[in-house]
Amino acid sequence: MPDRISLETKGVVIHQGATPISQTIHPGEIVGLAGLDGHGQERFLEVLAGLQAPFSGEVLLDKAGRSTAIGGFRKAVANGVAYLPRDRRATGIFPTQSVLDNFAISTVGRDARLGLISFASRRRRYETYREKLSISAPKPTAAITALSGGNQQKVLLARALALEPGVLLLNDPTRGVDVATRHVLYDVFRELAREGMALVILSSEIEEILLLCGRVLVFRENHVAAEMSGETMTTENVIAAMFGRAA
Template sequence: MDSLSLTIRDLHLQSGAAPISAHIKDGEIVGLAGLDGHGQDVFLRSLAGLERNQGAVDLQGNRISSFRDAERNAVVYVPRDRRSTGIFPDLSILDNFAIATPGVDRRGPLISAKARRARYEYWKDRLKITAPSPEAPITALSGGNQQKVLLARALARDPKVLLLNDPTRGVDVATRLVLYDLFRELAAEGMALVILSSEIEEILVLCHRVLVFRDHALAGEMSGDAMRTDSVIAAMFGRAA
């Protein structure tokens, strides 16, 4: 099987900003850093087909120019604000998990409740979700467990590329460590992950590379020993480390 490559060519995040070109390969965890409003969020949403910008995003030669293109090519986006754009507060935990993948549980003309429950239990165990009955409302869960359900929903779609917008925002330390372990496991299995984080230390601990944004352009790219707090901060403010 050919290795996965998400290719970004001459992507303009804002009129007048320098274009961005980059490659993201399977098994990589790439972090996005920058001051709020400097383009990293627009960049991540562009990879998901949620922003229309001059330039091109391709996955193994398939163009990603809309959210439908992203879905078709197994590029999955998990939003930052789980309450307003993630969970369905009136639905159960199980319905929140399965709502994006109803066809997977179809057996003939009907949805198999057994198959749907089995899929949920697999991801519940893998993400260490602490929850009452799957039929309980998702609002009965803590914020960290709601976030895990959102991730389970995304992972149930079998992504090749997982785009995460501040995935540990507002969760406790125990949940954060569970998610770190999960992200590393997914990368080891060959998935590409792109993680926007508001915490530099999180990026340095978790990611193989970091792309630093300033003024809607790429201000720096670092990996290995070059990934240091002072280097990232310097790039964010347009200074030499």
């Protein structure tokens, strides 16, 4: 069971002159990010992951009452944050490597025994996540490129979950995957939240956000133009906020 971690932004400015963003994402919460392309939601997610530095403000992780500032991607990962990129081909998979190597590349140290890699341990960890995510692969040693796009995405998610994070940041996680894979991923995300993980999901599909998330932050011109939850979280309201109109 991963640690229960809260993710907080204090006065985070993602673009010069933009309004500061102060938010807290709690354990067990799924928060959606929406907006027109280029309006800041992706940059905000990358700031949360430590991949981009904010113009000002800070991102804090709270674990067991102790706060830690994210000072970069490595520090974020070390403190329980996992990030799933949008473009799996360009920034996710290692196309010349096997399914097993793609899965294990972020957690090599966990397979070491007396200074040597235990391939049996690596295989067992992979099998755990293969079953959990219903990964369809001919064999672990098969090339990652032999898998469908949806199964490649599942391998990347398995890699992220193998870090045992308390916070999972997802950049358009169902982009380009088939309907069956999409629903498997939805079930996994909901189960992770039930177990106490905090999830932030950027999606280009409003319906997906409404289906999965307890609240949504709508970005316009690099700041949060609207925050919605409950009955106010409708397609019409999200679209209106994206275009700077009153619902």
